[in-house]
């Protein structure tokens with residue numbers, strides 16, 4: 445992928461330089477295109493025909509159509525999630541590292557584990573909310589599984605999302621109080637879109653709970669995640685960026701073969717909720 449992108453650029457640069465020399469102009473300095481680390485899993489842009497069956501729909505009908513579309517997927521085992529996250533969440537500036545969701549820290553891929561200083565597999569939709577555990581299914585759906593610092597993960601625990609609280613130690617600006625967690629600004633929208641994905645993907649089929657977004661905190665083991673109004677605001681404040689779009693593409697191309705519709709079509713959040 446990288447090679448096929450670079451080659452035409454080199455040819456163009458050489459052609460331009462040659463033309464300049466032939467024209468008697470000073471040839472521009474030829475600079476090699478730097479090989480950027482972290483592009484090994486560059487994904488193709490998706491085809492919006494993926495969403496053809498949702499065309500023209502809104503509200504519940506849109507939600508139903510998207511559910512059917514995104515439920516056509518491959519599933520991963522929980523152990524396979526480790527290596528998948530090393531690709532989906534790779535640091536664009538250091539191919540040996542992953543970016544940790546809540547703290548924003550770049551950490552070695554090899555430090556996956558359960559000890560202090562390691563990163564582990566955070567369920568952004570806390571797995572106790574619907575009690576789905578880590579069997580193959582919602583508990584291994586990498587659309588909402590992200591690398592996080594072990595300690596920050598344990599501070600988030602199974603709290604719902606809401607604004608406010610005090611700073612989380614080494615949390616990159618994340619806040620928490622007794623009943624909620626507020627991620628750093630740069631991933632607020634990412635978190636919201638992961639929650640919206642889960643609510644549409646899991647509608648009570650295949651023996652799993654029907655996950656839904658609600659307006660509460662303290663949802664405990666009920667299959668709900670709050671707070672809806674706050675998540676909608678975060679979705680607006682922090683629209684999808686290149687990292688999040690690439691992640692969606694990589695999951696679609698290389699792992700689950702399904703997409704998070706709210707990264708591709710942010711306007712659908714307002715249509716459904």
Ligand SMILES: [Ca+2]
Pocket residue numbers: 629630631632633634682683684685688
């Ligand atoms: Ca973001």
Ligand SMILES: [Ca+2]
Pocket residue numbers: 642643644645646647648654655656
């Ligand atoms: Ca649902």
